Amino acid sequence: MSNESVPQVDPVLEGGHGSEDSQADDRQRVLKRVALLLARHEVRHLRRWFEEFDRDILLPILLGEIALHNIGSTENGKGEELGRGDDANCPLKPCNAYSIAAATGLPRETVRRKIVRLIELGWINKRHNGHLYVTSAALRHFGAVLSSRELADVIETADRARRLLES
Structure with missing residues (x-):
């Protein structure tokens, strides 16, 4: 058809x-x-x-929210240095489990558990202060997926x- x-x-x-x-x-x-x-x-x-994402549909949603939140601050023309330095030197806008839970409408505990999995996969970093950042590995991987497929x-x-x- x-x-x-x-x-x-x-x-x-x-x-x-x-x-x-x-x-x-x-x-x-x-x-x-x-x-x-x-x-x-x-x-x-x-x-x-x-x-x-190993058959867990919430993982790409959460990774996407974190990435969009982080990268939104780079639209003003700043460069990116993912995963380097402290928060003061990072041009990406930080977010945390609470802000991601609010953005998605998911329970905070669910978001917290899924963030642990995203960290294990190497797609996000969590700083000591709880700030979440998408990794350069995630951007490279999913950028390639998006552009190719x-x-x-x-x-x-x-x-x-x-x-x-x-x-």
Whole structure:
């Protein structure tokens, strides 16, 4: 089954006269196909992350929140020195288990346990003061994953959605 294009229906041949209702129905069908396309993309994406993190779907969510929180401070043009120096010398914005629990809506104890696992995997560092930072190893690994696999899939899905909407 191809999601590439939506068959064009001539409203006159279908017994209509190109009414606004017919056009609205056609538009609804296209939107449903786009929604299905996007849902398939999201499920593929979730499955990949699920497998990448040893079948624990909360780990990529927490790593993502920590990374976004940290890296948000680098948008002003500062360089990155991940995992070096103390907090005063680190351009990344720190976060802690409490702020990540608040951001995700997950219980603090769950976040704390998952942070221990992310530390074991080498994806985040926890400083003595509780500040959490994504590691350069995590950025390299997941940056490579995103650029090699995910980005191409996102672009392809977006192109397919655009073609559906333009038909």
